[in-house]
Amino acid sequence: MCEQADTPASRPALERVRVLGNERIAPGVGILTLHAPRCASEVRPGQFVHLRVAEGRDFILRRPFSVHRAQDGALEILYQVLGSGTRAISLLEREQVLDLVGPLGRGWSAPAGLAHALIVTGGLGAAPLGMLAEELAAAGVAVTVAMGAPTQERLVARGLYEAVARRVVLATDDGSAGERGFVTAPVQRLLAEGSFDQMYVCGPEVMQRLVAGMAKEASVPCQVSLERLMACGIGACLSCVVSTRDGLKRACVEGPVFNAEDVLWDSSEVPPKH
Amino acid sequence: MNLDMSVRFGSLELKNPVVTASGTFASGREFADFVDLQRLGAIVTKGVSLEPWAGNASPRIAETASGMLNSIGLQNPGVEAFIAKDLAWLSEHAPRLPVIVNVSGHSANEYASVIERLERESSVAAYEVNISCPNVDAGGMVFGTSCLGAAEVTAACRKLTTRPLIVKLTPNVTDIVEIARSVEAAGADGVSLINTLLGMSIDAATRRPRLARVVGGLSGPAIKPVALRMVWQVSSALEIPVLGMGGIMTGEDAVEFLLAGATAVAVGTASFVDPTATMRVIDGIAEYCHANNIERVSDLSGALIES
Ligand SMILES: Cc1cc2nc3c(=O)[nH]c(=O)nc-3n(C[C@H](O)[C@H](O)[C@H](O)COP(=O)(O)OP(=O)(O)OC[C@H]3O[C@@H](n4cnc5c(N)ncnc54)[C@H](O)[C@@H]3O)c2cc1C
Ligand SMILES: Cc1cc2nc3c(=O)[nH]c(=O)nc-3n(C[C@H](O)[C@H](O)[C@H](O)COP(=O)(O)O)c2cc1C
Ligand code: FES
Numbered sequence A: 001m002c003e004q005a006d007t008p009a010s011r012p013a014l015e016r017v018r019v020l021g022n023e024r025i026a027p028g029v030g031i032l033t034l035h036a037p038r039c040a041s042e043v044r045p046g047q048f049v050h051l052r053v054a055e056g057r058d059f060i061l062r063r064p065f066s067v068h069r070a071q072d073g074a075l076e077i078l079y080q081v082l083g084s085g086t087r088a089i090s091l092l093e094r095e096q097v098l099d100l101v102g103p104l105g106r107g108w109s110a111p112a113g114l115a116h117a118l119i120v121t122g123g124l125g126a127a128p129l130g131m132l133a134e135e136l137a138a139a140g141v142a143v144t145v146a147m148g149a150p151t152q153e154r155l156v157a158r159g160l161y162e163a164v165a166r167r168v169v170l171a172t173d174d175g176s177a178g179e180r181g182f183v184t185a186p187v188q189r190l191l192a193e194g195s196f197d198q199m200y201v202c203g204p205e206v207m208q209r210l211v212a213g214m215a216k217e218a219s220v221p222c223q224v225s226l227e228r229l230m231a232c233g234i235g236a237c238l239s240c241v242v243s244t245r246d247g248l249k250r251a252c253v254e255g256p257v258f259n260a261e262d263v264l265w266d267s268s269e270v271p272p273k274h
Numbered sequence B: 001m002n003l004d005m006s007v008r009f010g011s012l013e014l015k016n017p018v019v020t021a022s023g024t025f026a027s028g029r030e031f032a033d034f035v036d037l038q039r040l041g042a043i044v045t046k047g048v049s050l051e052p053w054a055g056n057a058s059p060r061i062a063e064t065a066s067g068m069l070n071s072i073g074l075q076n077p078g079v080e081a082f083i084a085k086d087l088a089w090l091s092e093h094a095p096r097l098p099v100i101v102n103v104s105g106h107s108a109n110e111y112a113s114v115i116e117r118l119e120r121e122s123s124v125a126a127y128e129v130n131i132s133c134p135n136v137d138a139g140g141m142v143f144g145t146s147c148l149g150a151a152e153v154t155a156a157c158r159k160l161t162t163r164p165l166i167v168k169l170t171p172n173v174t175d176i177v178e179i180a181r182s183v184e185a186a187g188a189d190g191v192s193l194i195n196t197l198l199g200m201s202i203d204a205a206t207r208r209p210r211l212a213r214v215v216g217g218l219s220g221p222a223i224k225p226v227a228l229r230m231v232w233q234v235s236s237a238l239e240i241p242v243l244g245m246g247g248i249m250t251g252e253d254a255v256e257f258l259l260a261g262a263t264a265v266a267v268g269t270a271s272f273v274d275p276t277a278t279m280r281v282i283d284g285i286a287e288y289c290h291a292n293n294i295e296r297v298s299d300l301s302g303a304l305i306e307s
Helices: A037-042 A084-090 A130-138 A158-164 A184-193 A205-217 B079-093 B108-118 B147-158 B176-185 B221-237 B251-260 B277-291
Strands: A013-026 A029-035 A048-052 A063-066 A069-071 A074-080 A097-104 A116-122 A142-149 A167-172 A198-202 A222-225 A241-244 A247-250 A257-259 B007-009 B012-014 B018-020 B043-048 B061-064 B067-070 B099-103 B126-130 B165-168 B190-193 B197-200 B215-219 B242-245 B264-267
Touching: A013 A037, A013 A074, A013 A084, A029 A084, A037 A069, A037 A074, A037 A097, A048 A074, A063 A074, A063 A084, A069 A130, A074 A084, A116 A130, A116 A184, A116 A205, A130 A142, A130 A158, A142 A158, A142 A184, A158 A167, A167 A184, A184 A205, A198 A205, A205 A222, B018 B277, B043 B079, B061 B215, B067 B221, B079 B099, B079 B108, B099 B108, B108 B126, B108 B147, B126 B147, B147 B165, B147 B176, B176 B190, B176 B221, B190 B221, B215 B221, B221 B242, B221 B251, B242 B251, B251 B264, B251 B277, B264 B277
Parallel strands: A116 A142, A116 A198, A142 A167, A198 A222, B018 B043, B018 B264, B043 B099, B099 B126, B126 B165, B165 B190, B190 B242, B242 B264
Antiparallel strands: A013 A029, A013 A097, A029 A074, A048 A063, A048 A097, A069 A074, A222 A257, A241 A247, B007 B012, B061 B067, B067 B215, B197 B215
């Protein structure tokens, strides 16, 4: 089962990894599979890896990605093409070798006696929750999932969630799957109906903040996964700080998963592209 | 052939010329999973101030061509917490690693107070006084951009310690040699350069600056030519040793700084890209020496062929 927050996390390492597959699964979205035996055996749900995409010097920083699934020495990463780094990822071919630092950060944790979890995803926020959903289901926890995305084809990892969850509720901006609108509406209804003892949320930060507010209202403990710009990914540079009730915390070490009630929602999130 | 990697930086004996650049290596703990800290020539810690500093608003970094901008703003928990947590950790986990503490302040008095407090700690090998950070409104670069200010801070710190005192210079000046001369005259045992170059990045799509603070410090390979030029100019003009840095990613980059006149070098942004970068640089310098029949690394310093 998932580790409690106080158990020591697995130690990160620099690992040479090989591309096993790279497939487009939706417009601008791909799934990258890497042979990364060390990381795959150590990674916990909600942790991330820091990928070095290009060896050249035109852009130098690594790119952080959540681990979607880990199995038999392979890591799956769901990525959305946004800029230079993710474009380079979309061009990776089988057998190409790159390196990663990982596993990094503090992932999701499950309270003792967890019986029914509500997972809320928005867009690519479905990525870091995949492994968690699988582990929870395998441990006999009932899992309900609310997924939101702009369109039906952007409901990435829907198959995984439908396979393990007791119930999956969908919302799309254009109504092409599930109800039309944001995922927050079905979440509000689920909270009114159900008796959840833990919520897990990942997606655009505005959505996470709104859902965290609903969780608080319903007195359900809630964990969120926050994105920040990251240079080092290992806690040294202080570029990724999140304001919390206990002061500034590093998203790469003390996060990316935080208890929602600790987060002071300010404007330190990654600026949207447009 | 036996290669002697050691260098003397003033009165500091370093087993090799490679140290960490302040603010890019925290206080070592975060890198302990990746490198053998005791293989470093020395560790230069993140900037430490008298009281805790909260740093700047986010976003604090922006990637640029061959480099990055940062406006972290010297976020640090203050000297007491630094001693209790970072120095204590280093003494326990890397007892043979020389520790050079990077010092920041808003006034000459604040710099001096940090040093006064650290004088009571036996595990400090030297100080690097940062008069050059572009990311704080008061102090920092204000001292580094005038000869008078630079000399004032240097003299205030000099009075309080017999430990090696290295002063870190900003490249954001018209004549860095002039500033370097004034800190040498005020009693510095060495200078380190360069700190980051003041820069800016704009997102045309949103018409906004990429950094919350609008401007920030440029580091990484993009600044190496500027850094090499300044190290060459300053080391030609001064008697005291130069700690060179700015965009060092490989052993060969480091050798270039030594040839330009540096006695030792610091690896900064490279440690973000590759957490083992410091070790690769040490190994790369050794390889260069073997390939070029050099027996003592110290022979490389200033060995640039200029004609
Ligand atoms: C902990 C964590 C987990 C993540 N998991 C995933 C995931 O599973 N799938 C996915 O598609 N994306 C994920 N992201 C976002 C992903 O890191 C960015 O989309 C990616 O770095 C963009 O790189 P680029 O070169 O294409 O974009 P550019 O805009 O060209 O990148 C420029 C710089 O900004 C940074 N940057 C840009 N957008 C983001 C962002 N949203 N978050 C962090 N840094 C950003 C880049 O790393 C780079 O340093 C995650 C981010 C974090 C912090
Ligand atoms: C994120 C970051 C934080 C830094 N913090 C400090 C600092 O606290 N004190 C200081 O003297 N220099 C600081 N620097 C400057 C570096 O020590 C170094 O002078 C500069 O980055 C150039 O070297 P590089 O190109 O190898 O990184 C910082 C640089 C970066 C990138
Ligand atoms: S990314 Fe460097 S401290 Fe988090």
